Amino acid sequence: MALGERDPVTGYLTTGHEWNGIKELNSPVPRIVYVFLILTTAFSLIYCLLMPALPLGTTYTKGLLGYDERQVVERELARAATVKAPWHELLDRQDFVALAADEAVMREIREAGRLLFGQNCAACHGTNAMGNAGFPNLATGTLNWGDSPEVMQETIRIGVNSAHPETRTAQMPAFGKDGILSRREVDAVIAYVHDLGRDGIAAANLAHSDGAEIFSAQCSACHGEDARGNAELGAPNLTDSNWLYGGDLQTIFETVWYGRQGQMPGWEARLGARNVKLLAAYISDLRTQRP
CATH class of the missing domain: 1.10.760.10 (Cytochrome c-like domain)
Structure with missing residues (x-):
């Protein structure tokens, strides 16, 4: 295709490129594009003149308006x-x-x-x-x-x-992991604790006498003989339905076996x-x- 060929429909010259019979026109850039370029360039120059804009090492241009975001x-x-x-x-x-x-x-x-x-x-x-x-x-x-x-x-x-420095402190021992209680004793006490909130302390004592005895010996110093907790020590009430980690047998087992040490920032x-x-x-x- 000859360079400079003029398209008969639009009247524009072609570029000399052709793809599958389609010729590329050398059409001019629309004037609106030039208008936008001029306007945006003018806006940028005016903005840089009036407002803080250009970094200058450790400082920046302040602009004629003296605007300061701080x-x-x-x-x-x-x-x-x-x-x-x-x-x-x-x-x-x-x-x-x-x-x-x-x-x-x-x-x-x-x-x-x-x-x-x-x-x-x-x-x-x-x-x-x-x-x-x-x-x-x-x-x-x-x-x-x-x-x-x-x-x-x-x-x-x-x-x-x-x-x-004045933080509240709370630490529940790892009764199983540290060997304080045997697996049999842990199973007994978690069955007892599990039923405290569901059936009440009297029923739990009757149904789990071994667990009640272990609880009295190992847990009551913090949670109280009645298992209602001690706010001075941050020990929770075990007789209600509110459980911090969960009240199912598996979660209670994990709590007793591995211990708990919650943390909250001051x-x-x-x-x-x-x-x-x-x-x-x-x-x-x-x-x-x-x-």
Whole structure:
């Protein structure tokens, strides 16, 4: 095909390329493309002139408008702090009873607490605070260390088996793995514990006398003779239907045989005293809203 041949239909010259009888036209670039290129280039130049844009080693061009995103954020934070100051002051000063009685403050606590909980606690306890295996149900479940707002505030502050110097500590021995109990004794005590919550302590004592005896000798120091737990030690109540790891025989066996050592970080350094108290008030409110 000769270079410079003109297409009879469109009037455009061809490029000299042909594929399967199809000739390539040397059609001009649409003018709209040039318009967009000119506009975007002009916009870029104007933006670089007016706004912070070009890096210059350890600094950057400031722009004629002097716009600074950091200053904008700082102003927004200062404005938000001013808006929140009245209820923050009440949160800092009032006890949990007074806070719960102030519906206006509780609305703020519910909104802020929901966000704070979602960002820091939901990964373990779930977005609805109903817990996961190995992580307690904060909304309705029994809490090992107690469920008063003051106790929850302290638990959040210092954590459990955490790096905080005042941390709560909790350790259940590995009765089977460490040879404290034989396999027969472990089987006896897990059968007893399994039936405590289902049938009650009297029926469990009658049905599993060997397990009851082993429990009294090995477990009652932490869980109590009545198996109702000890909040001072963080030992759970074994007579109800709330199980941290699971209440089936296999899971109870794993707990008794291998032991348990839950862990929760202390949030004081990361969140600060105000947010720790905010979370305690939020969780306490959740517990009052659900049966």
